[in-house]
Amino acid sequence: MSPLGLLFLTLFNSVLGLSILFPILGPLGRELGLSEVQVGLFSTGYALMQFLLSPYWGRRSEGGRKPILLLGILGFALSFFLFGLVALLGQKGLLPQDLLFALLLFSRLLGGAFSSATLPTAQAYVADVTGRESRVGGMALLGAAFGLAVILGPALGAGLAALFGLLAPVFFSVGIALLNALFVHMVLPESRPRGVGKGARLSPLDPRVFPLLLLGFALNLSAVALEQTVAFYFQDRLGLSGVDTARAVGMALVLYGLVAVFVQGFLVRWLAWPPRTLLLLGLPVSILGFLLLVFAQSFPALTLGLALQGAGAALAGPGVTAALSLAVKEEEQGPVAGLNSAAQALGRMLGPVLGTGLYRLAPEAPYLLGAGLLFLALLFLPALSLRVRL
Numbered sequence: 001m002s003p004l005g006l007l008f009l010t011l012f013n014s015v016l017g018l019s020i021l022f023p024i025l026g027p028l029g030r031e032l033g034l035s036e037v038q039v040g041l042f043s044t045g046y047a048l049m050q051f052l053l054s055p056y057w058g059r060r061s062e063g064g065r066k067p068i069l070l071l072g073i074l075g076f077a078l079s080f081f082l083f084g085l086v087a088l089l090g091q092k093g094l095l096p097q098d099l100l101f102a103l104l105l106f107s108r109l110l111g112g113a114f115s116s117a118t119l120p121t122a123q124a125y126v127a128d129v130t131g132r133e134s135r136v137g138g139m140a141l142l143g144a145a146f147g148l149a150v151i152l153g154p155a156l157g158a159g160l161a162a163l164f165g166l167l168a169p170v171f172f173s174v175g176i177a178l179l180n181a182l183f184v185h186m187v188l189p190e191s192r193p194r195g196v197g198k199g200a201r202l203s204p205l206d207p208r209v210f211p212l213l214l215l216g217f218a219l220n221l222s223a224v225a226l227e228q229t230v231a232f233y234f235q236d237r238l239g240l241s242g243v244d245t246a247r248a249v250g251m252a253l254v255l256y257g258l259v260a261v262f263v264q265g266f267l268v269r270w271l272a273w274p275p276r277t278l279l280l281l282g283l284p285v286s287i288l289g290f291l292l293l294v295f296a297q298s299f300p301a302l303t304l305g306l307a308l309q310g311a312g313a314a315l316a317g318p319g320v321t322a323a324l325s326l327a328v329k330e331e332e333q334g335p336v337a338g339l340n341s342a343a344q345a346l347g348r349m350l351g352p353v354l355g356t357g358l359y360r361l362a363p364e365a366p367y368l369l370g371a372g373l374l375f376l377a378l379l380f381l382p383a384l385s386l387r388v389r390l
Contacts, residue, residue, distance in 0.1 A: 003129045004138055006188050011122050012145040013180040014073060017080070017173040018115070019153025020160070028166045032090045038101055040352070042108045049112030050345035057117035058338020059201065061124050062331065066190045068121045070181055075114025077177035083107040084170035091167070116341065123337035127325045128191035135325050136278065137269040140318035144265030147314070151257040202335035204343075208327045209336055211384050213343040215279075215377050216320045220344045222290070222370030223313055224351025229359045229366050230306065236363055238299060252303040256310040263314035275326070276381075278319030283378045286312025290371035294364045309370075 029039035061068040086103040089095050095103070119142075126138040157169040204213055234252070235245040268278065289309030296302045321340060328336045358365035 003189055003191060004126065004141060007122055007125055007129075008141055008145045010069065010180060010184055010188060011118070011142055012149045013176055013183070014076070014115070014118050015146050015149035016153045016156070017076065017176040017180070019150045020157035020169045020173050020176075022154045023158045024161050024166050024169050027161075028087060031166060032087060032100060032104075033097060034101060034104075038105075041105060043352070044349055045105055045109050046112035046115075047345050047349035049109050050116040051342050051349060053113050053116040054120050054341035054345060055202075055204075055335065055338035058120035058124065058334040058336070058341065060334070061117075061121040061337075062192070062334040064190060065121050065125045065128065065192050065334075066184065066188060068117050069125075069184055069188070072114050072117030072121065073177050073181045073184065075117070076111055077174050077181065079107050079111030079114060080170055080177065081174045082110065084167055084174065087167055087170065116345070119344075120334065120337035120341040123321060123325070123340065124333040125191050127330070127333040127337070132326055134272070136275060136318055136322040137272060139321040139325065140264040140268035142321075143314065143317055144261050147257055147261040147264060151254060151261065202328065202332055202339060204339050209324055209339060211380070212320055212324050212327065213339055215384075216317075216324075216340055217343040217347045218373040218377055219286075219313060219316055219320065220347025221351045221354070222286075222347075222373050223309070224348050225355030225358070225366040226290075226293075226306075226309065226370060228352040228355040229363075232359060233293070233363055234299075234302060237297065237302065248299060252299075252306050255303060256306045259307045260310040260314040263311050264318060268315065268318055275319040275323035278315045279323075279381055280378075282312045282315030282317075282319060283374050283381070284312070285309075286316060287371045287374050287378070288312070290367045290374070293367045294371075312374075 025039055025042060026036075029036075029042075057068055057072065083104060086095070086100065086107060090100040090104075122142055123139065126142060127135065130138040156172075160168040160172055202209070204210060230253070231245060231249045234240065234249050235242075238245075238248065240248060273281075286309050289305045289307070289312055292305035292308060293302060296305050324336050324340050325333060354369070355366040358369060
């Protein structure tokens with residue numbers, strides 16, 4: 001198998017171990033006596049550490065990709081084991097409530113700190129093993145690995161929780177991470193021998209990358225605001241019960257994910273379009289999806305809006321990542337991948353707060369925000385093409 005294929009498996013396993021927890025964090029928090037705000041802080045804190053530390057790990061990876069990947073995966077395993085152990089003690093009533101929350105939050109911060117090494121190092125690895133003409137396809141393959149894991153992980157987590165209890169997915173994630181680390185250690189070749197580069201700093205305000213970082217932030221912010229509110233939106237628009245909402249949203253999100261995986265894993269790689277073409281096509285398709293959500297009044301229309309937004313984001317995302325990689329020198333691949341991951345993490349951190357806050361003002365507001373942000377990006381794209389290689 002090629003190094004790119006091996007890296008696909010590595011990232012898939014990493015994201016699978018994280019996404020397994022998505023369906024159980026809420027009910028586990030309630031079982032432990034935690035409030036919704038406290039449970040929300042677990043995800044916010046995780047994203048905050050990724051925002052803060054992704055640039056650091058990107059620079060560090062210039063001295064060797066494989067050790068940083070291993071460190072990120074093993075740190076992730078340690079943090080999840082700690083989370084599971086503390087939660088188990090909490091279930092047995094052996095920890096005071098304040099200490100329980102503090103230790104669980106610490107474990108999530110630790111997980112975010114170490115997992116922030118994985119994605120930027122993977123992106124830099126792709127830059128090492130692909131030529132500039134095939135960079136878009138390589139970055140799209142990473143997106144497909146991410147999307148496929150996010151589709152399968154929650155279903156696997158829900159199944160494990162139903163069979164063995166709410167903590168089973170947590171310890172299963174630890175096992176996946178340890179096996180993934182063994183896989184990386186034994187099979188994945190090093191793409192950049194240790195000591196080749198020193199990981200020079202790259203400013204996020206560098207004119208070569210700043211506009212693209214803003215675009216990546218806007219894409220992630222709008223997508224996360226959608227994901228955090230879509231269940232409320234389906235229930236309110238269609239007048240569904242809680243159980244019917246879960247079924248309808250689950251079906252729609254599976255289609256959403258499958259469309260994104262198909263676009264990134266097959267369509268983008270087959271067409272081999274440059275970043276500018278992907279953005280010129282992806283941004284309008286995503287805008288159309290957001291606008292359809294605003295006006296849709298039926299399940300098929302809402303689902304079509306989701307699918308269009310997913311397809312547009314799946315086109316534009318690799319376009320941004322590849323454009324960032326192509327905008328800098330080969331010795332700056334680690335630093336630029338770190339900045340890209342930080343911009344995405346910032347979108348994931350602010351998206352839930354902004355999305356739910358806007359939803360309280362008007363249910364359509366998060367989707368109008370997404371359409372507006374991407375429309376502005378589309379307007380500035382011609383000017384961006386003159387300053388940045390697209």
